[in-house]
Every structure is written in structure tokens, then in C-alpha cells.
Amino acid sequence: MEGSVDSRRISEVSLETRRVVMNRSLSRLYSALFAVVFTVFGTHLFAQNALSITNGSTAGLAPETMSVLMDADAGVQGFVLAITYDTSLLAVSNVSAGQETLSAGAELIVPETLGSGFTLGVVIDATAPFDGQEIPAGAGLEIATFTMTPLSLVTVDTDTAIAFSDGVLNNPPLSNIIVQNGQSIDANTGLELNDGSLTLLPPP
Template sequence: MRPISIVFLVIFALLGLNLTGSAQQSLSISDGSTQGLSSETLTITLDATADVQGYVLAIAFDDTLLTASDLQPAGAAENAELVVAEILTGGVTLGVVMDSEPPYGDAPIPAGNGTTIATLTVTPAQVVGSDTDVAVDFQDGTLNSPALDNIIVQGGLSVGAGEGLGLNGGTMTLLEPPPASMYIEDGSAPADGFGTTGDARILIDNSLGDVQGFVTAVTHDGAVITLESISLGADAEAAGTEFEIANIYENGGTLGAVVDFTAPFEGQTIPQGNGLHIASYTYSCDNSNIYTEGAPGTPPAPEISALTLADGLLGDPVLNNVLVITGLSISPLLENGTFTCEPV
């Protein structure tokens, strides 16, 4: 038995015996929806016929589909003096006492309907392949140790489902998102024999959730171009990316980045969006291709190297192209590009 749970059992035991005959009182969880791996905040509301001095919530859901990141008093309960929230396997519990410290005069939650008393923030645990409804329900006698019931306290007496307290669960709808994609914007450089460089930008389209980190792995034709450097793209820099590591090989290169890597861990990310520039690969041409304008014959053709977002080929251990969203590695759709060495 954990001390936190003992505190609540003692407090609500001291507040009194069960109250019978209560009518038209209930706890309710709002419905919500989200796409991809974006979080959503659900609201818990109270219908009460008399003032409420405290409450216990025990809320369950399928944790293979949802995870909870935050549970706290809100609205009429935001100034509660004693709050204990616990995130557990398969659900959460929250115990609140409005006035637990001397001089004992703080206001209770007033009687009324639709009164906000708490918020619960949940995040999908996976990217669903079709729209999926997840029940978010009040559940008595299963969560925490010892197991807690959903109750409100009025006039020193506890009111639960056995005393007529309605428990109205909600539904969290996980919407099938369009897949994230990572693609290469074609680049070029003059084949002037002086090592002049050009960039091929790595871009992403992403509506799954904010990006916490990423890996790119791009191969090229080493007989046509040389990879000179790899750098963060404009959107990765704008997000304040704190860690990056690039590796250059004869036939390609990799870049790994973590946006929020060092203390104080403020949670910065690359926001969702389209055409987001996360990396630049800078190349030079291996062969000069110089001609005299107006000379007889047709101008020489440019040399072109394929640029391929290649999984499982570069690095030790080998790396894949991934986005990290809410701690999960997501494999985006990959679209390759080219780098052209232009005759001069």
C-alpha cells in the first residue's frame, strides 16, 4: 500500500459515511479527437446539487492506444489545497481536497451543472491505420493500490455510483492521418573544375505530430559527385536543435539530430507542416564539363547523380530515415532526388 493512497483513504474516511438518495449528480468526460500523434486535452465536468468539498477520479483507457501525460484540477477546482494525481498502467487517478489546511475557510466547488473540475491530456500510443474510437471511462475498484472509486464529497459525506452518482465516460477518436513524407529537393552545381558546390535540401511534410528528432541517410554516385558537408536545415535550426551528428562516406552521408537534447529540457520541437527544411547535403562535381559557347556541335550533356534516401545501407550500425514524434520512431514515405553537374 502506497502512502499517497493511504492519505486519501484516511481523508475521505474522516469526511464521513456514504450519503444515500442523491439525485441528478454526475461526473462526465468530454469527447475528443486527434490526428496522428498529437495530444488532446479532455475536460472532466461535474453536475452537483450541493457544494463539493473534494473528489476522487479513477479513469481507465486502453493503454495500447492512448497514453496520459497530464492530469490536474481545473476550473472550479484549480485552487484545491491537496492534489494527488497518478498516471498508472491502463489509466489515471486524481484525488482533490479543496480545503485541507488551516485556517479552513476556502470555498468548495459550488453546486451547478457542467462545472469544470479537471483536465486530462492524452496522446495516441500509435499511428492508426483507420479511424479508431477509444473509450475513456470512469472505472471503480480497479486503479491504484488500494483500488479507488469515483466519488464526490458533500457536507462531509461521500457520494459514489452506489449512491446515485452518474459516471459518464467519453470517447477519444484517433483519426487516420496522411503519412509523413521525407523527400529530396533536386540540387545542382557548375562542373567548372574548381569544386564549386551546390545544395540538395531534405524536406518533410508532416501532420502526425511535432518532431523531436530525425535521421537522414542519403546515398549518391561517388563517380559523379562528392559529398562535402551535411548541415541542419532552416526549420531545424529555427526550432533550436541542440544536438546533431553527421557522418560522410564515399557513397553517401547520414545526419542525426535531437531538437531538445540538453537541460533545462524545455520541450522545443519542429512543428507540423509541409515543405519543412530539416537538412542540407552539399555536393561538388567530380568531373569538369567545360565547353565553348557557339563551338560546332551540340553542348555536352550534364552529368546526373541519383540521390536516394536509403534505409539500412549507411552507418555502423546501419541507419534508417526516421522522424521521432512523441518518443516513437516513425518511418516516413521516401521520395528521392537528383544532383546535376551543369556544363559551363
Template sequence: MNLSKSCAPLSTFTIFVCAILCTSFVVAGGQSMNLSNASTQGTASTSMSLTLDSSAQTEGYVAAVEFDGSLCDVTDISAASATTGAGAELFISEIFDDGFTIGCVVDASAPFEGNTIAPGSGLALAGIEITPTALV
């Protein structure tokens, strides 16, 4: 089962990036978030990754994802290597029947030490575990 086609077609699997906070402003818009494709057979669960491509330091991010809840369930969301490696002080996720949200602030409480996610490509922000609920 190809989740990118059945669970959440690319046109439906919309990421609304509410905020990517950077320590410097990039005129050319050097940040983008991506949600990986995944496939599975039957009703076996699979994992997807939320990644970041950034040309500047990142202090936090918010993502909201919508999908067809009649075809799959999100069962777990966890912080991935770029988030944990930066020592993120606040990582919150919420799972809904037809989507999920993720919010992260890297340096959330005093003393503010300037912790950030370093610039890079394909930086793993979060892992999302998905289980199909219907065969398509």
C-alpha cells in the same frame, strides 16, 4: 483518430467515482462526473476534461479512469477552473500505463474556512492531455 473509439471506448473508459463529498446530502443524488470525448489525427495530442454537474456544494472528489494503454498515453493532468477557483488545497493525480487517478480536497488544512466548489453544471475539474501511441 477518435479517441473515444480507439483509445478508450466508452465501455472501457470507465470512471469509478470513489467519492464526491458534499456539505449536504442530496436525496435524489444530484452529483455526476463526466469525461469528455476527444479526437485527433495521427499521433497529435489532444485534451479531455473531467467535469462535474452538482446540485450541492462539493468539498472534494476522487476519480479513477482505465483505458487501453497500448493505444494511448496520458501525458499530463492539471487542475481546471472549478478546482482552482475554489482554492483547492490538495490536488493529486497519478498516471499509470493503463489509466489515471485524480483526488482533490478543497479545504484540506486548518483553518477550515468552508471552501467548496459551488453547485453548477459542466464545472471543469481537471484537464487531461492524451497522446495516441498507435494508429487505428
């Protein structure tokens, strides 16, 4: 009888030991999975570089000012924009540096309007004494503005794309890039490009 009780106690201790070991193993597994998830999703959420064109709408022949916004995970020393649109519907004017670009004290700003779109090249610190100014990291930073004006009236709501276009505009052809730590980043090396749209409305 006593031997049977001892055997039962040994079995209970053994079962409890297995439970403790399993719980510890699961805890380590959960910790490892959490670390992997944080690394993957953390990198995606907080280390993203992107350029986005805002959407807009205009009635009749009224001009509409639109913006290019930047998300950057590190300071930006310069950028190039190359944007196309339907030239049968729209004309562009007032291609300019945006608020964040001006606040950074950009020293070289070169807009150019072409047959099927426009480009804008910016170098923040272009002249001596080269103090190293840059656009700081951030999200939703307005780096450029431009004005689109309809060329004719529409009778129904009409959406028309305002799009980033690599390798099309200027000679030699330019691509959309930002410069971080002296390195150019484009769509092939992690720069997300988000096109915009302008909705043309019939006159009121």
C-alpha cells in the same frame, strides 16, 4: 302540471350540483397529480450529481486535451477520479485540476498515473484555518483536465473509450466519488458516471 315543472327544476339543480362537485373533485385530482409529477421529475432534473468525461478526436500522433465535467446539486468539498483507457493505443499526461477546482482554491491535488489509467484526488479545504471553501453547485463544471496522446498511427477512424473505473486503480483500489456535506457519494449512492471517447484519425 306545476308539480311536473318543479320536478324538472329539482332535477336540473341536482344535475348542476353534481357537475360542480365533479369539477371540484377533478380540479383537486389534477392538482395532486401535478404535485406528484413535479416532485418526481423536479428531483430528477434538478437534484442530479454526475461526472462526465468529454469526447475528443485527434489526427496522427497529435495530443488531445480532455476534461472531466461535474454536475452537483450542492457544494463539493472534494472528489476522487479513477479513469482507465486502452494503454496499447494511448498514453496520458498532464493530469491536472480543472478551472472550477482551481477557482475554489483547492489545497490538496494528488494526480497519479498507473499502469492502466490514472487517478486524481482533490480536497478543497485541506489545511488550517479551514475556511470551508468548496466548489459551488452547478452544471458542466470543469473539475479536471488530462492529455491523451496516440502511441501509433491508425489507418481508419478508431474510437477508444476513456472510462470511469471503480475498484480497479491504486492500492487500495479507488472509486469515483464526490464529497458533499462531509459525505461521500459514489455510483451506488446516486452519482452518475458518463464515460467519454477519443476518436483516433489517420494523419492528414
